[in-house]
Amino acid sequence: MKKNKQLAGLLMRLHGVDVSRYEKSFLDKTLQKRLDENHCASPEEYCVCLEQNDQEAGNLLDSLKISYSEFFRNPLTFAVLEQIILPALVLKKGKSKSKEIRVWSAECAAGQESYSLSMLLEELKTGGNEISYRIFATDQCETQVNEARNGRYPAEALNNLNFKRVKQWFTKRGDTYTVKPALKNYINFSVFDLFSKELCCPPESLFGDFDLVVCANLLFYYKSEYRKIILEKAVKCLAGGGYLITGETERDILI
Ligand SMILES: C[S@@+](CC[C@H](N)C(=O)[O-])C[C@H]1O[C@@H](n2cnc3c(N)ncnc32)[C@H](O)[C@@H]1O
The missing domain is CATH 3.40.50.150 (Vaccinia Virus protein VP39)
Structure with a gap:
């Protein structure tokens, strides 16, 4: 997804969170899921959604926190x-x-x-x-x-x-x-x-x-x-x- 920069800037400005550290394909996939769930047709639309809805920022940040683990994984x-x-x-x-x-x-x-x-x-x-x-x-x-x-x-x-x-x-x-x-x-x-x-x-x-x-x-x-x-x-x-x-x-x- 293009426009990641715009989203990253928005999350930093509104929530002090730096998502620019994440690997591009992981960030793209996660953002695309959030776009789909919020029925947003474009990253620009999703930016508006983020600005208007504090809870969605929380949802996005939660989906970036990958905590899956297993005993004796690998x-x-x-x-x-x-x-x-x-x-x-x-x-x-x-x-x-x-x-x-x-x-x-x-x-x-x-x-x-x-x-x-x-x-x-x-x-x-x-x-x-x-x-x-x-x-x-x-x-x-x-x-x-x-x-x-x-x-x-x-x-x-x-x-x-x-x-x-x-x-x-x-x-x-x-x-x-x-x-x-x-x-x-x-x-x-x-x-x-x-x-x-x-x-x-x-x-x-x-x-x-x-x-x-x-x-x-x-x-x-x-x-x-x-x-x-x-x-x-x-x-x-x-x-x-x-x-x-x-x-x-x-x-x-x-x-
Ligand atoms: C996918 S889990 C892996 C857990 C375990 N090491 C394993 O192999 O199953 C990734 C963990 O890294 C933690 N994590 C992510 N960024 C971190 C950071 N900057 N410092 C410390 N922990 C971090 C997450 O909170 C999450 O619990």
């Missing part, structure tokens, strides 16, 4: 984490002075990614390994962070989990499954904007120095110059020999 990546990366980190920490494995789940949505990582690290303990770890789970959206902290999910959200994991890590009440404290204890949830100019890592982590940063399934929503800002921030926070994980479909867009 199964190949989680298999590599389970079989190679996390055991390697356990081995490395066993030989080093600082024993704690430090993980940053940099846009955790409702917590599925952070809890998946915690499950894997907990399961490694059963091999007789002494493991100390902390996961810093952040998202720019406070609602998502609160959901993550609550750790309550409907049955269908647990589809990727085998019976053993569901039984071991969740308590069922009615149709809701709640993550057990044993898994939550190792995770700090907080709000953090990856575009923050003041902060280079989540303040809760004090000094970053992460052995693993997971920044998955977010980059493709942003233009390349903004992906670069996010990636530079993530890489700066890595400890020597640390790992950065992106989404499986994002690797082609990184260069």
